[in-house]
Amino acid sequence: MYPTAIFEFLDVIPIPALAAEMTGDDNSFNHPRFLNAAFLAQIGYTLDEIPDIERWFEVAYPDPVMRAQVRQEWYQAIHESLAQGRQIAETSALIQCKSGQQRWFVVTAQVRPESMPNMHIVTFRDIHDLKMLSDENHFLSHTDQLTHVSNRRAGQQRLEAEHARFTQAAVPFALIMCDVDHFKSINDQMGHVCGDYVLRKIAETLHMHAGNLDEVVRWGGDEFLLVVPATGVEEAAALAEQLRMAVQSLNCSWEGQTFSPTLSVGCAVSAPGQSVVALLKTVDAALYAAKQQGRNAVCF
Numbered sequence: 625m626y627p628t629a630i631f632e633f634l635d636v637i638p639i640p641a642l643a644a645e646m647t648g649d650d651n652s653f654n655h656p657r658f659l660n661a662a663f664l665a666q667i668g669y670t671l672d673e674i675p676d677i678e679r680w681f682e683v684a685y686p687d688p689v690m691r692a693q694v695r696q697e698w699y700q701a702i703h704e705s706l707a708q709g710r711q712i713a714e715t716s717a718l719i720q721c722k723s724g725q726q727r728w729f730v731v732t733a734q735v736r737p738e739s740m741p742n743m744h745i746v747t748f749r750d751i752h753d754l755k756m757l758s759d760e761n762h763f764l765s766h767t768d769q770l771t772h773v774s775n776r777r778a779g780q781q782r783l784e785a786e787h788a789r790f791t792q793a794a795v796p797f798a799l800i801m802c803d804v805d806h807f808k809s810i811n812d813q814m815g816h817v818c819g820d821y822v823l824r825k826i827a828e829t830l831h832m833h834a835g836n837l838d839e840v841v842r843w844g845g846d847e848f849l850l851v852v853p854a855t856g857v858e859e860a861a862a863l864a865e866q867l868r869m870a871v872q873s874l875n876c877s878w879e880g881q882t883f884s885p886t887l888s889v890g891c892a893v894s895a896p897g898q899s900v901v902a903l904l905k906t907v908d909a910a911l912y913a914a915k916q917q918g919r920n921a922v923c924f
């Protein structure tokens with residue numbers, strides 16, 4: 625016997641919902657028994673196509689890696705909700721609808737259906753358009769528009785996060801500050817557009833040589849900062865030298881001329897009790913020393 629009055633009510637709300645019968649005892653929904661009109665219109669699968677939760681996971685998340693991740697996030701959300709005595713569990717997921725379109729939804733399920741034992745109501749709120757806008761906004765506010773590496777704001781956030789981690793866990797991190805040598809002359813002799821092209825080539829090169837977790841930041845006009853996690857003096861020095869050499873061997877071609885820019889590079893490694901501001905001053909001083917040494921050099 626199903627509570628048909630509830631199903632009639634669900635049928636008129638504009639949010640996709642399903643009711644599923646629980647045959648196991650693990651608080652997961654197992655067998656969808658009812659899909660409301662909004663579910664059929666927006667997500668599209670019918671009861672025949674999703675007879676149980678396994679099939680639902682297969683059709684909604686066709687990529688096995690993503691499916692495993694969603695499944696893990698979902699069971700974790702249920703576990704946390706139960707531990708906190710909450711009535712619902714919630715997660716967001718990119719669902720493949722029957723039309724083939726993938727859209728982001730917030731999936732919410734009852735985890736304590738006391739009023740309807742063995743029956744769960746699951747709703748799917750479509751947040752796709754909002755999420756796309758928010759992702760774009762995040763990209764624009766954290767990315768340098770010319771070089772597409774992180775902008776200073778993102779770099780500052782990353783720097784503060786690394787510093788907090790260092791304060792808690794004492795794993796040192798390094799800063800590598802790179803400044804293009806005589807960049808003004810490149811602009812003056814070959815034009816600002818050529819200068820832009822050189823900045824893009826250098827950013828690309830730094831990004832290529834940086835590790836996966838390293839943040840490459842356009843810190844200012846012709847200055848790039850690398851925030852390198854879990855790195856001591858020797859590794860930072862080796863990476864800085866690698867970056868210097870990579871830029872020195874770049875072949876930039878512009879209006880028939882070929883040239884190689886060079887970098888002066890300063891390095892600093894976090895020290896106990898040192899603030900972010902003090903660490904930035906240290907790396908600036910190291911960069912200044914590299915310029916003083918005649919440029920195209922690395923200094924600590």
Ligand SMILES: Nc1nc2c(ncn2[C@@H]2O[C@H](COP(=O)(O)OP(=O)(O)OP(=O)(O)O)[C@@H](O)[C@H]2O)c(=O)[nH]1
Nearest residue numbers: 803804805806807808809811816817819820845846
């Ligand atoms: N093309 C281009 N130039 C920029 C941009 N941002 C800043 N600049 C220029 O970068 C130049 C930086 O020059 P300076 O800081 O004087 O240093 P430099 O000529 O590289 O000399 P050293 O650093 O002492 O070797 C200035 O001429 C700025 O106008 C940009 O987005 N595009």
